[in-house]
Amino acid sequence: MSRLRQNIKTIIFGTDTRAGKLFDEILIVVIILSIITVLIDSVSDYHQQYGQILYFAEWVFTIIFTIEYFLRMYCIRRSLSYVFSFYGVVDLLSVIPTYLSVLLPGTEVLSVIRILRVLRIFRILKLVQYMNEANHLAEALIASKRKIFIFLFAVMNIVMVLGSIMYLIEGEAAGYTSIPKSVYWAIVTLTTVGYGDIAPLTPLGQAISAMIMLIGYSIIAVPTGIVTTELVFSKSNNKNNIFCDVCEKNDLEKGSLFCSHCGAKIDK
DSSP states (O other): HHHHHHHHHHHOOOOSSSOOOOHHHHHHHHHHHHHHHHHHHHHHHHHHHHHHHHHHHHHHHHHHHHHHHHHHHHHOOOOHHHHHHHHHHHHHHHHHHHHTTTTTTGGGGGGGOOOOOOGGGHHHHTTTHHHHHHHHHHHHHHHHHHHHHHHHHHOOOOOHHHHHHHHHHHHHGGOOOSHHHHHHHHHHHHOOOOSSSSSOSHHHHHHHHHHHHHHHHHHHHHHHOOOOOOOHHHHHTTTBBBBOTTTOOOOOOOSSSOOOOTBBBBOO
């Protein structure tokens, strides 16, 4: 890697150096200002008075973020590892809406996705452990996806059956005009949301409704237990792992000199 690329990488991805920390702090300020610009522009009064200024400011912010995006790709060994990382996707999505607005006016409001870029403040304030906790949670959700799918499949069967029963018992007079509408009511009742737009009128329907509510309270802890188990397992497996500043991966073995995902050098 050339000295220029190494210096750019140190500034953009490094938080231990003075220049790197200053860059991140400026970046956070620019991100917040760009978000405020989008929010203000959505207010009709401000749009009419300051529309041209806000439009110009939005393009300035977009150009800055575009340059930053390509510099991030340039300074690392495997640019695709950044492009397809969480922050890489967020960085790309944060600049696309402005360019897309040239063809589809109005899509620039989607630039508010830049708020996700503020997550980098965890690294600036040396709160990487919080990002590690977030990674543990994501790993636990991925590991438990099959169990959760089976659980959701069982719940869907329950609401389909109970919704169909309520359609037969209550009928259109109580608002259960179709089986899909009755299934919708069963989902709302099972999750204890209870909008109240549909309610059973007969004693038997009310008894079934009460049973569905009790079932909802009984099964609400099931996915929590599944994810908690996987979360504990994930943390026990990764307790000695280290963190990569470039691709945000935290599954690197202790003592690694280079990241196995993006090939970036691990700064000690």
